[in-house]
Amino acid sequence: MRFVDEFRDADKAHALAARIAALCEPGRQYKLMEVCGGHTHTIYKHGLEDYLPESITLVHGPGCPVCVIPMGRVDDAIHLASQPDVIMTSFGDMMRVPGSNGAFFDANARGTHIKMVYSPLDSLKIAKANPDKRVVFMAIGFETTAPSTAMTVLRARAQGVTNFSVFCNHVTIIPAIKAILDSPDLRLDGFIGPGHVSTVIGCRPYEFIAKSYRKPVVVAGFEPLDILQSIYMLMLQLREGRSEVENQYSRVVPWDGNTVALKAIGETMELRPYFEWRGLGFISHSALRMRESYADMDAERLFDVPGVRVADPKACQCGEVLKGVLKPWECKVFGTACTPETPIGTCMVSPEGACAAYYNYGRMNRQRVPEAISIGLSRP
Amino acid sequence: MTTGRAERSLIPPADREQQVLDRIERARRRRPKLREERITMSHGSGGKATHTLIEAIFLEAFRNPLLEPLEDAARLPLQTGDGAAIALTTDSFVVSPLFFPGGNIGDLAVNGTVNDLAVAGATPLYLTAGFILEEGFPVADLTRITESMRDAAAAAGVRVVTGDTKVVEKGKADGCYINTAGVGTVPAGMNLGVARARPGDAILVSGPIGDHGVTIMLARGELDIEADVESDTASLAELVAGLLGTVPGVRALRDATRGGVATILNEIAKAADVGVLVAENAIPVRAQVRGAAELLGIDPLYVACEGRLVAVVDGGQAEDAIAALRAHPLGAQAAIIGEVTADPAGLVTIKTAFGGTRIVDLLVGDPLPRIC
Numbered sequence: 174m175r176f177v178d179e180f181r182d183a184d185k186a187h188a189l190a191a192r193i194a195a196l197c198e199p200g201r202q203y204k205l206m207e208v209c210g211g212h213t214h215t216i217y218k219h220g221l222e223d224y225l226p227e228s229i230t231l232v233h234g235p236g237c238p239v240c241v242i243p244m245g246r247v248d249d250a251i252h253l254a255s256q257p258d259v260i261m262t263s264f265g266d267m268m269r270v271p272g273s274n275g276a277f278f279d280a281n282a283r284g285t286h287i288k289m290v291y292s293p294l295d296s297l298k299i300a301k302a303n304p305d306k307r308v309v310f311m312a313i314g315f316e317t318t319a320p321s322t323a324m325t326v327l328r329a330r331a332q333g334v335t336n337f338s339v340f341c342n343h344v345t346i347i348p349a350i351k352a353i354l355d356s357p358d359l360r361l362d363g364f365i366g367p368g369h370v371s372t373v374i375g376c377r378p379y380e381f382i383a384k385s386y387r388k389p390v391v392v393a394g395f396e397p398l399d400i401l402q403s404i405y406m407l408m409l410q411l412r413e414g415r416s417e418v419e420n421q422y423s424r425v426v427p428w429d430g431n432t433v434a435l436k437a438i439g440e441t442m443e444l445r446p447y448f449e450w451r452g453l454g455f456i457s458h459s460a461l462r463m464r465e466s467y468a469d470m471d472a473e474r475l476f477d478v479p480g481v482r483v484a485d486p487k488a489c490q491c492g493e494v495l496k497g498v499l500k501p502w503e504c505k506v507f508g509t510a511c512t513p514e515t516p517i518g519t520c521m522v523s524p525e526g527a528c529a530a531y532y533n534y535g536r537m538n539r540q541r542v543p544e545a546i547s548i549g550l551s552r553p
Numbered sequence: 554m555t556t557g558r559a560e561r562s563l564i565p566p567a568d569r570e571q572q573v574l575d576r577i578e579r580a581r582r583r584r585p586k587l588r589e590e591r592i593t594m595s596h597g598s599g600g601k602a603t604h605t606l607i608e609a610i611f612l613e614a615f616r617n618p619l620l621e622p623l624e625d626a627a628r629l630p631l632q633t634g635d636g637a638a639i640a641l642t643t644d645s646f647v648v649s650p651l652f653f654p655g656g657n658i659g660d661l662a663v664n665g666t667v668n669d670l671a672v673a674g675a676t677p678l679y680l681t682a683g684f685i686l687e688e689g690f691p692v693a694d695l696t697r698i699t700e701s702m703r704d705a706a707a708a709a710g711v712r713v714v715t716g717d718t719k720v721v722e723k724g725k726a727d728g729c730y731i732n733t734a735g736v737g738t739v740p741a742g743m744n745l746g747v748a749r750a751r752p753g754d755a756i757l758v759s760g761p762i763g764d765h766g767v768t769i770m771l772a773r774g775e776l777d778i779e780a781d782v783e784s785d786t787a788s789l790a791e792l793v794a795g796l797l798g799t800v801p802g803v804r805a806l807r808d809a810t811r812g813g814v815a816t817i818l819n820e821i822a823k824a825a826d827v828g829v830l831v832a833e834n835a836i837p838v839r840a841q842v843r844g845a846a847e848l849l850g851i852d853p854l855y856v857a858c859e860g861r862l863v864a865v866v867d868g869g870q871a872e873d874a875i876a877a878l879r880a881h882p883l884g885a886q887a888a889i890i891g892e893v894t895a896d897p898a899g900l901v902t903i904k905t906a907f908g909g910t911r912i913v914d915l916l917v918g919d920p921l922p923r924i925c
Contacts, residue, residue, distance in 0.1 A: 182907075186907060220911045514602060535911065536574060537902060537912055538571060542897060543830055545904070546830055546835075
């Protein structure tokens with residue numbers, strides 16, 4: 174498949190891997206954090222760690238939008254969906270995120286009407302097709318998905334749709350990265366910057382990481398060669414003693430971001446004073462809510478939202494995993510009490526969650542997997 | 554007593570990780586327990602939740618030696634003394650939409666049941682057809698469906714010999730649901746089953762995977778993606794007869810429906826307690842299917858087929874099996890995709906096209922309900 178296969182070329186990967194290995198200083202350990210869950214998914218799906226020397230550890234960061242939703246918000250959403258004549262819509266990943274009384278799937282089995290959509294615009298279509306219902310879109314995601322929510326709100330206003338609203342759970346990436354940098358129990362050498370978020374916010378917002386914290390950042394694409402190349406670029410900065418923001422994903426990410434998208438977000442949403450992140454706690458100015466001028470499409474104003482706070486289950490160590498302090502398998506309940514089919518923590522739900530990625534794709538002893546297939550493979 | 558951080562750190566990380574892996578494997582081998590209080594859509598996905606439901610509820614209630622292998626068709630020994638048997642299977646069809654490129658619910662209802670018999674090594678002979686119809690369903694649509702069933706039955710060499718009709722109030726069903734059951738004869742000495750897989754065996758697929766699932770997904774029109782792809786629904790009876798007639802070393806056959814090829818591979822690894830290793834770039838997938846799956850973030854390995862089989866064959870006869878499959882139009886793109894290994898037992902691993910290794914697990918949750 175053109176435009177994809179050239180970014181998954183095994184020969185190029187081998188060549189890059191050799192150059193990465195050559196940059197490792199003997200005896201030094203490197204910890205690089207991929208901030209974005211999409212990167213975590215790519216790393217595991219393609220088995221990218223097979224190419225890295227043992228001295229480089231990839232730490233999976235907080236950039237999985239589903240993983241950072243606290244249980245209380247799931248309960249709030251189910252409460253909203255339980256109101257008369259409500260159809261709630263959300264992305265597929267949300268369907269299995271556990272609240273204190275089950276996930277959306279379980280709520281649907283009890284009678285709510287929560288539908289999976291691929292785009293917020295589909296929610297608008299559903300609203301127009303069901304004028305006697307109230308359609309609430311449970312919006313989640315970083316700056317990556319916020320523009321599509323904003324555009325949908327603008328379109329709903331322009332088209333005079335009155336039965337559509339947004340339960341806004343959009344979060345912003347920079348405060349989360351800052352929380353991790355300020356976390357005392359973590360030592361990181363560099364960051365693989367989130368490519369999708371950066372298509373919207375650009376590369377400038379990361380400059381404080383390079384300047385104030387002296388850590389290199391390379392904004393990376395989502396194909397395995399993109400990530401391998403960004404690791405090479407990070408290692409080269411470390412070798413040369415530089416800490417800069419570099420853009421590996423320049424074919425998509427403009428340095429200054431997408432001003433149209435940022436304008437749409439700014440028009441419809443504003444920063445909340447604080448927001449609770451799963452496992453990370455309350456972080457100030459880290460999330461978005463609907464502006465007063467769009468109150469008629471703000472589910473939190475239209476409905477009575479209980480705003481429940483639910484403490485994370487005691488055994489759950491999602492916070493440590495999200496901060497990269499623990500590897501997924503080091504969590505006490507990993508793989509036994511907490512599995513993708515019965516997740517306790519959110520990291521186990523989304524395919525972008527570090528725990529789910531490790532459980533689904535990486536749960537093996539690499540020494541026991543044969544090096545190659547011995548039977549002659551016949552090409553179709 | 555908990556192990557302190559200092560104490561834990563004395564054990565090398567690789568060993569600690571292995572301990573965790575062992576603990577997980579033990580947990581996975583425990584009899585599954587159904588935790589939900591109500592049925593959710595995941596229970597119909599063909600993945601982990603479906604397996605749990607079957608083992609915790611149905612197998613628990615009906616447990617007997619004929620059911621226990623949980624193969625596509627039950628094998629009922631005849632009292633003739635020569636080892637011949639009857640194969641019996643049943644399948645219900647609730648696909649939405651009812652009509653889609655390449656077929657309709659009628660084709661599926663016949664081919665699905667015929668294929669469950671064929672991959673058990675049986676010659677499919679007779680089918681039943683039960684219809685649950687919603688009040689208001691157009692008779693013209695029912696006629697189209699039954700004509701497709703007639704043609705599919707003729708193509709597969711089976712007859713529909715008994716049936717049932719129920720009508721429910723408007724809103725209590727979605728147009729038309731069909732159940733079919735089928736019987737066939739299994740010749741003496743024919744004994745296929747995924748539990749027979751052993752290290753050194755080859756794993757084959759009979760053609761490109763994922764066509765049906767992607768077709769249905771696009772046919773729903775919710776995604777604004779168009780692609781030139783149609784369902785692969787077809788009877789595998791002839792293809793299987795050709796394969797079994799020429800290759801004695803066939804150990805197991807499965808048709809890769811719900812849950813796709815990945816689910817079959819996991820069933821092999823679990824039933825035979827072996828490892829299964831496949832190569833991503835050996836697995837045939839049409840470019841349109843790969844493209845659509847890529848856009849939707851799903852893996853073609855989990856996407857349903859309705860006319861493709863997975864075969865486990867003695868490694869020494871793999872090329873013969875490929876030749877036998879390719880001799881039939883439905884098997885023209887048959888390919889060896891991997892092999893059975895001793896280690897890591899119970900796991901399916903894949904060499905990615907990128908050159909890395911990862912696990913292929915059973916699917917959790919459901920990317921697409923009601924595909925068949």
